[in-house]
Amino acid sequence: MPELTRRQLLAGGLNGAAGARVLTGAAGVCVLTGAAGVCGLLGSPAALADTKPPPSDAELMGALVVVERQVLFVYGRALAAGVLQGRALSTAGELAAHERSHIARLELELPPLGASAPGDGPTSVAAANAALARHHVIVDLARDRVAKDWLKLLRDVEDVLERNYHLAISLLRHPGLIEVCAQIMASEAQHSALLATLRQRDIRKALPNAFVNGG
Amino acid sequence: MFASPEGRSAGRPLCAGALMSTGERDASGRPGFPLASRRGLLAGGVAAGLAAGVAACGSGPTPAVQKLSPAQRRVDVELLNRLLDLEHQAIAAYTAGIPLLAGRTARVAKQFLRDEVAHAGELFSLVKRQHGKPHRPQAAYDLGHPQTREEVLRLLHDVERAQIRAYLSAIPLLAPGGARSALAAILGNDAQHVALVRQALGAPALLGPLVSGAE
Numbered sequence: 001m002p003e004l005t006r007r008q009l010l011a012g013g014l015n016g017a018a019g020a021r022v023l024t025g026a027a028g029v030c031v032l033t034g035a036a037g038v039c040g041l042l043g044s045p046a047a048l049a050d051t052k053p054p055p056s057d058a059e060l061m062g063a064l065v066v067v068e069r070q071v072l073f074v075y076g077r078a079l080a081a082g083v084l085q086g087r088a089l090s091t092a093g094e095l096a097a098h099e100r101s102h103i104a105r106l107e108l109e110l111p112p113l114g115a116s117a118p119g120d121g122p123t124s125v126a127a128a129n130a131a132l133a134r135h136h137v138i139v140d141l142a143r144d145r146v147a148k149d150w151l152k153l154l155r156d157v158e159d160v161l162e163r164n165y166h167l168a169i170s171l172l173r174h175p176g177l178i179e180v181c182a183q184i185m186a187s188e189a190q191h192s193a194l195l196a197t198l199r200q201r202d203i204r205k206a207l208p209n210a211f212v213n214g215g
Numbered sequence: 216m217f218a219s220p221e222g223r224s225a226g227r228p229l230c231a232g233a234l235m236s237t238g239e240r241d242a243s244g245r246p247g248f249p250l251a252s253r254r255g256l257l258a259g260g261v262a263a264g265l266a267a268g269v270a271a272c273g274s275g276p277t278p279a280v281q282k283l284s285p286a287q288r289r290v291d292v293e294l295l296n297r298l299l300d301l302e303h304q305a306i307a308a309y310t311a312g313i314p315l316l317a318g319r320t321a322r323v324a325k326q327f328l329r330d331e332v333a334h335a336g337e338l339f340s341l342v343k344r345q346h347g348k349p350h351r352p353q354a355a356y357d358l359g360h361p362q363t364r365e366e367v368l369r370l371l372h373d374v375e376r377a378q379i380r381a382y383l384s385a386i387p388l389l390a391p392g393g394a395r396s397a398l399a400a401i402l403g404n405d406a407q408h409v410a411l412v413r414q415a416l417g418a419p420a421l422l423g424p425l426v427s428g429a430e
Contacts (some may be wrong), residue, residue: 169399178387179387182386186406188403194410211400
């Protein structure tokens with residue numbers, strides 16, 4: 001499957017497949033968010049205006065865990081590919097460690113919300129490809145890539161994270177959760193800046209936007 | 216990100232007076248966002264506004280106009296104007312510092328100045344949307360006496376960190392939706408700035424998986 005450009009992907013909008021809703025049971029709330037993260041919880045942007053109730057904080061936080069795990073899977077593939085070297089390799093390793101920390105931090109917040117962590121992330125390349133497709137990142141992770149293409153893909157999945165955190169921040173209710181997500185979103189923004197400047201030394205091309213929202 | 220140190224020294228101070236501690240005071244000389252002030256703002260009706268405004272949500276770069284209670288609107292205008300004060304200060308710092316930089320460092324700083332101007336414009340618009348009166352820049356800012364490349368970069372680093380702290384404090388206090396979303400997008404960009412300024416200083420760009428502005 002040919003990979004689309006970032007611009008083409010973004011042109012597809014944020015409307016991913018809707019995630020499963022929260023199931024409430026005797027043991028509390030189990031977050032079964034779909035693979036399309038916060039954007040998937042909301043459906044299409046047009047759906048924001050309909051009568052659908054906004055997602056709960058537990059749903060939003062669970063959706064972010066799901067997306068983080070998908071992105072971590074991509075980092076794992078990039079690092080295992082063996083083509084990143086030098087500063088690109090050390091940067092990717094550092095960013096992957098951050099993503100693991102983000103997941104741990106988000107999961108800490110779920111029990112107080114009466115929710116449990118979603119299941120594991122993608123367990124196969126095919127599952128990861130499908131999950132990324134729901135974020136409009138159409139890739140085949142099994143394909144061979146050179147270093148700069150891996151860096152581009154990592155930048156694309158960082159954009160996915162930024163979009164999801166950006167949307168979650170606008171919807172969350174609990175101030176503490178908003179602050180945690182803002183701190184993580186700022187971290188993701190730093191990731192994308194470093195990845196961009198590894199590929200492109202011209203700052204105006206690397207970071208053309210004064211507003212970071214994954215767009 | 217920035218070029219390697221040019222070791223350039225300049226012979227004039229940016230402004231008379233001692234370097235302001237940007238972590239402790241905002242651009243107007245008032246304390247930044249002390250906890251007591253946040254509580255005061257909250258007492259003014261943020262909690263009610265949060266409860267009332269949950270249904271409002273937006274994800275685009277242009278915030279949707281929301282119907283806020285007068286109390287929430289006052290809180291939002293106060294918060295937005297404090298951030299606007301800091302943006303004015305950042306614009307002053309970049310404007311004064313850029314002539315003391317050279318080469319790629321100067322080009323990057325000019326890009327960041329453009330970003331700060333865009334942030335100030337966005338905050339100006341947000342205040343106006345809430346029927347508030349946007350703060351104007353001060354006639355002068357006390358930026359200390361940086362004379363070398365490193366001193367300028369340290370000033371810019373301090374200014375960017377102060378902004379990050381302020382945005383992280385303000386975002387959870389704003390009503391859900393457009394304004395919060397816009398501030399998160401600005402926060403992300405300032406987080407990128409601080410990472411690349413730190414890198415230019417020869418320090419690690421990333422200091423951890425959560426960005427707090429305290430680094």
